[in-house]
Amino acid sequence: MDIELTAAAARHPAARPGMAPALKDLSLRVAAGEHVAVIGPSGAGKTTLLQLLACALPPASGQLRLAGQDPWALPRPALQRLRGRLFLAPQVPPLPPRQRVVTAVLAGQLPALGLLASVRSLFYPSDIPAAHAALDRFDLAEKIFERVDRLSGGERQRVGLARALVAPASLWLIDEPLSALDPTRSRQAVASLLGSARERDATLLATLHQVDVALAHFPRIVGLRDGELAFDLPASEVTQERLARLYAQHEHELLGAPPAALPPADASPQPVVMHCR
Ligand SMILES: Nc1ncnc2c1ncn2[C@@H]1O[C@H](COP(=O)(O)OP(=O)(O)OP(=O)(O)O)[C@@H](O)[C@H]1O
Numbered sequence: 393m394d395i396e397l398t399a400a401a402a403r404h405p406a407a408r409p410g411m412a413p414a415l416k417d418l419s420l421r422v423a424a425g426e427h428v429a430v431i432g433p434s435g436a437g438k439t440t441l442l443q444l445l446a447c448a449l450p451p452a453s454g455q456l457r458l459a460g461q462d463p464w465a466l467p468r469p470a471l472q473r474l475r476g477r478l479f480l481a482p483q484v485p486p487l488p489p490r491q492r493v494v495t496a497v498l499a500g501q502l503p504a505l506g507l508l509a510s511v512r513s514l515f516y517p518s519d520i521p522a523a524h525a526a527l528d529r530f531d532l533a534e535k536i537f538e539r540v541d542r543l544s545g546g547e548r549q550r551v552g553l554a555r556a557l558v559a560p561a562s563l564w565l566i567d568e569p570l571s572a573l574d575p576t577r578s579r580q581a582v583a584s585l586l587g588s589a590r591e592r593d594a595t596l597l598a599t600l601h602q603v604d605v606a607l608a609h610f611p612r613i614v615g616l617r618d619g620e621l622a623f624d625l626p627a628s629e630v631t632q633e634r635l636a637r638l639y640a641q642h643e644h645e646l647l648g649a650p651p652a653a654l655p656p657a658d659a660s661p662q663p664v665v666m667h668c669r
């Protein structure tokens with residue numbers, strides 16, 4: 393699915409009046425089947441951009457077109473059908489704790505199922521081979537009948553990614569897929585994600601804090617800062633100078649170190665003062 397975003401601004405409904413919009417005057421063209429990493433410091437607007445593209449948030453101004461259509465001009469049933477072709481993976485996947493992994497993965501198919509089939513799938517997961525194949529891409533096949541609350545944070549995050557592989561979507565919007573993964577798992581997970589997107593001809597946008605992984609795996613890098621486009625370049629043209637400018641005053645994010653304001657890990661804990669009324 394191709395994306396055309398023209399001079400778009402976005403504002404969260406809960407944002408305080410007078411606050412700058414989370415995205416300002418953002419224009420972006422992504423062709424069907426492209427793979428794009430979105431990087432930038434905390435608060436840059438990366439998640440907001442994915443929400444805008446997922447039709448979870450309407451543009452405050454400017455225009456969005458997905459597959460040539462303005463989603464917000466569509467009648468409700470057509471908007472719902474379009475949303476069924478989008479897959480948004482939030483950073484923390486909303487997995488019910490007592491659910492089995494197989495059910496959690498197959499929940500990715502729900503947008504394509506009718507109401508009855510959806511309810512049946514929740515109680516009697518039928519497409520077990522699809523769930524198994526998706527989990528296998530993330531090295532989790534042996535956990536297929538495990539309960540979600542018995543998984544580690546990184547395993548849960550990979551279950552959330554496996555959902556994309558069973559979803560009937562042609563646009564994958566993946567928010568911070570690697571935040572709970574160690575460096576080796578990060579590289580494996582991103583390679584699986586990109587390989588699977590390629591096999592399905594899906595357009596993929598992923599926000600990433602791991603700049604090295606983004607540059608190594610994604611052909612195109614979009615840098616966001618303060619809700620604006622800082623650059624949109626092939627990975628090979630993203631220089632250290634550009635990164636230093638993108639992360640100025642947020643160097644700890646670029647270097648993967650803790651923020652300077654945090655006390656060192658071995659600092660003695662401060663007493664906690666509690667006030668009782
Ligand atoms: N639900 C919300 N209500 C009000 N304001 C919000 C909401 N979510 C985000 N914002 C604001 O929008 C701006 C962009 O936030 P966003 O979450 O898109 O940043 P981000 O680049 O994804 O940051 P991070 O790397 O920390 O996830 C921030 O100023 C943030 O405070």
Ligand SMILES: [Mg+2]
Pocket residue numbers: 438439440567599
């Ligand atoms: Mg975010």
